[in-house]
Amino acid sequence: MKHNNVMNVGIIGTGLLGSAVATRLLNTGHNVTIYNRTLEKTKPLEVLGAHVTESPKKVAERSDLVITIVKDLDAVEAISFGKDGIVFGKHEKLIVSDMSTINPMSSRKISQKYSQYGIPMMDSPVMGGPALAEKGQLVVMIGGKKDVYERCKTVFDSIAERTFFLGDNGMADAMKLAMNLQISLLALSLSEGIIFSKKAGLDPLVFLEVLNSTYFKTGMSTLKGPKMARGVFEPSFFLSVMQKDLDEINYTAEQLKVNLPAARLARELYQKAAKDGFAEMDYTGIMAYLEKINKSNS
Numbered sequence: 001m002k003h004n005n006v007m008n009v010g011i012i013g014t015g016l017l018g019s020a021v022a023t024r025l026l027n028t029g030h031n032v033t034i035y036n037r038t039l040e041k042t043k044p045l046e047v048l049g050a051h052v053t054e055s056p057k058k059v060a061e062r063s064d065l066v067i068t069i070v071k072d073l074d075a076v077e078a079i080s081f082g083k084d085g086i087v088f089g090k091h092e093k094l095i096v097s098d099m100s101t102i103n104p105m106s107s108r109k110i111s112q113k114y115s116q117y118g119i120p121m122m123d124s125p126v127m128g129g130p131a132l133a134e135k136g137q138l139v140v141m142i143g144g145k146k147d148v149y150e151r152c153k154t155v156f157d158s159i160a161e162r163t164f165f166l167g168d169n170g171m172a173d174a175m176k177l178a179m180n181l182q183i184s185l186l187a188l189s190l191s192e193g194i195i196f197s198k199k200a201g202l203d204p205l206v207f208l209e210v211l212n213s214t215y216f217k218t219g220m221s222t223l224k225g226p227k228m229a230r231g232v233f234e235p236s237f238f239l240s241v242m243q244k245d246l247d248e249i250n251y252t253a254e255q256l257k258v259n260l261p262a263a264r265l266a267r268e269l270y271q272k273a274a275k276d277g278f279a280e281m282d283y284t285g286i287m288a289y290l291e292k293i294n295k296s297n298s
């Protein structure tokens, strides 16, 4: 599929999400330049037509919009302002958009730092994983200046089913953290429901069938639930990344002076699971951790 309005887009970070976003942009006709700290992960995208570079600076030089999709705040700082970082590839048309999930206060500081270099920056976190990214069905949330967003709207339209412009820098990251609080708690509640029903002698697949016949069904209980019940935790979103998001959620809650006991408990459980060898599983692997602690208690 060719897009009417193609842009020169840079993707920094070709992990699970970055690779899928880059694939979608290539498939919709955009010119895509990529960088990843571990070169090997760029190979499949090179085959699809992406131009691979050896630094974030080089990506910036070749792109009008650079989307950063890296693990956490330290990574965003490193690729933005570190050695051969994005700011050193600055040119007149350059816009930066951060799709990594980070906290809103730090996102604001990063955008201010970019503005000292004269580079407009937005936060553009997303809902939906790699599979939806490849189909152009993400939900994108944008924080920043509206006119900057409008200059690269065509790129977001290529990857998103819906885009929400939420106001100034950091507002989209705040919304994203509120979303991931839902996801982390839902995964816990579904895990405990499956474990509870199994222990009570019920078939967990029937537990899901009953749940999914009610008003309380979710996309998670219909799509991820059967995999969880079968013990399949193929990662679309690593548990370690959800643990990082819970750190950001709790840090932000502290800054906002809001008391979220369930978010604190979720962080504790995901941290323990990550330390106990479950970090590289899908985040729904929290169920495998809960099963493990149940076995060691019985």
Ligand SMILES: NC(=O)c1ccc[n+]([C@@H]2O[C@H](COP(=O)([O-])OP(=O)(O)OC[C@H]3O[C@@H](n4cnc5c(N)ncnc54)[C@H](OP(=O)(O)O)[C@@H]3O)[C@@H](O)[C@H]2O)c1
Pocket (backbone or CB within 6 Å): 012, 013, 014, 015, 016, 017, 018, 036, 037, 038, 041, 069, 070, 071, 072, 074, 075, 078, 079, 099, 100, 101, 102, 126, 127, 128, 129, 130, 236, 237, 238, 241, 245
């Ligand atoms: N997967 C999803 O469904 C999903 C959905 C919404 C939002 N997100 C967010 O998107 C971001 C990426 O997630 P992901 O699922 O793609 O994770 P991932 O597969 O673990 O990829 C992480 C990426 O960050 C890079 N990275 C990590 N530390 C770095 C550093 N210090 N310097 C430079 N690069 C660094 C990694 O490079 P290496 O290859 O060298 O390690 C890799 O490209 C996260 O903030 C996540 O919360 C993910």
